[in-house]
Amino acid sequence: MARPVQYNVKNEGGKAIHMVAPPEGHTGEGFFTTKLSDVVGLARKNSLWPLPFATSCCGIEFMATMGAHYDLARFGAERVGFSPRQCDLLMVMGTIAKKMGPVLRQVYLQMAEPRWVLSMGACASSGGIFDTYSVLQGIDQIIPVDVYIPGCPPRPEAVLDGFMKIQELVGKESIRRRNGEQYKQLMESYGIQ
């Protein structure tokens, strides 16, 4: 006889299933109070929609990360969008030529706030081995970057680690941050209003 669903959900062979912990708050009988930014952060960080901007071998590693073995879906990010309007996280993976720079910037500008940027691999982060006239020496010359993943290319574990770093940032971000003076200054330093 098949075992009940409850068995799998509650204790798979006696193991406790890891659930995301509730944010800090005050619990009473039939109610729970917490900060709005914590709830929003919790929701955002576990349902990020990545926009893969894959230009070379790092993109291949990302495909492995998306696959069943490493499975980015475990982090609530299996819904890869190819429309910047709908995505929260721009994942730049691979060499960005100077001629590609304005394209990347345009994609970033088309994303709605709040938006995060992950720079994967040596090339996207610093130009990598392509220390040459045609390659952008790091995407942070044209758009702000939240997390850099080192490696050439990084292994899927490193991508997952970088993604979890992004989740950490997203979960802790104040909902007012994007209206703040500091954020405005950061955008202005890139010439973005």
Next chain:
Amino acid sequence: MLGLANGYRLTANSSEMALTNETIQERLIAKFGDLVTNFEAPYGMLCFEAPKDQNLKLLQFLYDDPELRFQFLTTLCAVHYPQQKGRELAVVYHLHNLQDNVRIRFKVFTDITTPDIFTATNLYAAANWMERETYDFFGVNFIGHPNLKRILNVDEMDYFPMRKEFPLEDGTRIDKDDAMFGR
């Protein structure tokens, strides 16, 4: 299939009919005399040189001549020879006679201070993008080209990156030290 294979062998065997490097050289000298120089045939591929103002006349002759029929421009590029004063830039045309399957190389040299060469776009449509690329990387100014602007590099670039006038790397750079990238 058998008929095709036999037919191919017949063509390949009729060597007395095939266009040889000697024939090409003779015809060129008969037409242009001393203007065509430096004939050589590295790895069996005929290669020669002409003054840069003669490039169109030569290409036209190679194209139109009923025996030569070099009607396919395989590729076109430039080479920078910084030591050869007054003839620093070479523009090299690779031409192909598709009927006889013969290839040749044709070079013109120019001073880097006046890198003006007549465009081959009116003869070979394929030259359009190739000349744009050659302009992009070597700064050869193709006179008469319909749209001579950069094709691969960013438009803002104010130098010609494939010219041999840049140091390989500044040894005093500190933005990327030896600890990174195994230098």
